[in-house]
Amino acid sequence: MATEPRIFSTKRSRFEIRDNLWKWIFLLPAVAIILILLAIPVLWTLYAAFTDLHLYRIGDFETQFVGLANFEKLLSNRSFWRTVRNTVVFMLGVVPAQLIIGLTVALALNNITRGQKLFRTWFLMPLMVSPVVVSFIVGRMLFQEDIGPINDILRNMGFEGVPWLTSPTWAMVALMAIDVWQWSSFMILMLLAALKGVPPDLHEAARVDGANQLQGFWRITVPLIMPITMTALLIRIIDAFKVVEIIMVLTGGGPGQATESVTLAIYRTGVKGGDLAFGSSQAYFLLLVLMIFGGAYLVMTRRAMGKD
Numbered sequence: 001m002a003t004e005p006r007i008f009s010t011k012r013s014r015f016e017i018r019d020n021l022w023k024w025i026f027l028l029p030a031v032a033i034i035l036i037l038l039a040i041p042v043l044w045t046l047y048a049a050f051t052d053l054h055l056y057r058i059g060d061f062e063t064q065f066v067g068l069a070n071f072e073k074l075l076s077n078r079s080f081w082r083t084v085r086n087t088v089v090f091m092l093g094v095v096p097a098q099l100i101i102g103l104t105v106a107l108a109l110n111n112i113t114r115g116q117k118l119f120r121t122w123f124l125m126p127l128m129v130s131p132v133v134v135s136f137i138v139g140r141m142l143f144q145e146d147i148g149p150i151n152d153i154l155r156n157m158g159f160e161g162v163p164w165l166t167s168p169t170w171a172m173v174a175l176m177a178i179d180v181w182q183w184s185s186f187m188i189l190m191l192l193a194a195l196k197g198v199p200p201d202l203h204e205a206a207r208v209d210g211a212n213q214l215q216g217f218w219r220i221t222v223p224l225i226m227p228i229t230m231t232a233l234l235i236r237i238i239d240a241f242k243v244v245e246i247i248m249v250l251t252g253g254g255p256g257q258a259t260e261s262v263t264l265a266i267y268r269t270g271v272k273g274g275d276l277a278f279g280s281s282q283a284y285f286l287l288l289v290l291m292i293f294g295g296a297y298l299v300m301t302r303r304a305m306g307k308d
Contacts, residue, residue: 045280055274070281080282082257083265086172090261091240093176094183098236099229101180102187109188110195124189126182134182135249143174143250168258171251175259178246183236190232194225223305230301237297238290262286 049070053063074080109120126134142150143164151161164174198221206216244263247253253260253268266286270279 045276045283048276049280049284051277053277053280055270055276057274066277070278071285073278074281074285079257080262080265083260083262086257086259087241087243087261087263089172090176090179090243090259091237093172094179094240095233095236097176097180098184098187099233101184102191102232103229105184105188106191106195109192120192124185127185127189129182131182131245132249134178135246138181139174139178139246139250165251166255168255171255171259175243175246175250178250179240179243183239186236187232190228191225194228195221197228198224226305230297230305234294234297238294241286241290 050065050067051063052066052069054061105123109116109123112119142148145151145161145163145165148164150164155161162170164170202220202224203216206220211219242263243261244267247259247261247264248267251259253264262282263286266279266282269275269282273279
């Protein structure tokens, strides 16, 4: 009797080992693909950032290790810091607007009883369209300065047409409008899911205690949806820092360098310009900034919600 549990446990452990082995065998192809598509490019660009590697000089000149020279060049490059400023301005313009629109629409959708699925699908349609398509069709059509519908409406109202794509200020406004139109849907989706998780019993108890609707929103709804809201904001902030498609299609970074983002500058330097070393240093600078910002953001968020 004393040996049976040991025999059973031995067989069971063998089955467990065999199951785990098959799990790893089936996972190996996915792990290999991830390593090939992610780890190797990351390590290669990290190597390139410390060299003088240039795409158009490969084979003609021997690549040399230059240490931190590319990063020193980056810190003194006014053109790059101009793109950083443009990216920050873009982010500060679109993310708060998306939060306000997303919360407003999510509250409206959460409070209606009929047609909620129809309106929810309608508001989420911009997410289903590629940013390139949105920029090329919607952006160029709406913000065309001569025959575009927006300027046509303004002229019919007695105003002058706006130089949407040739003025540095208005070009940035046009880009922000397109990004807000498309990605407010993401905020609506996230915040609506958060609102669905708020127990209605809490609001009923608050009304019994004499709280009005506004007090219930600030004291109950906002704290409960805060974790998902902070997560959605972090995702949108990082996406705004990486914006490139709508800028490349709509303005090309112009007029001049007024709307060029950091990601577009990295593409032009490393891919079109062939300076893989300097482009890699720019990319790692952006990665470092996002990692520092993301870490600080998460720490402040946890403290604000009282989890630390």
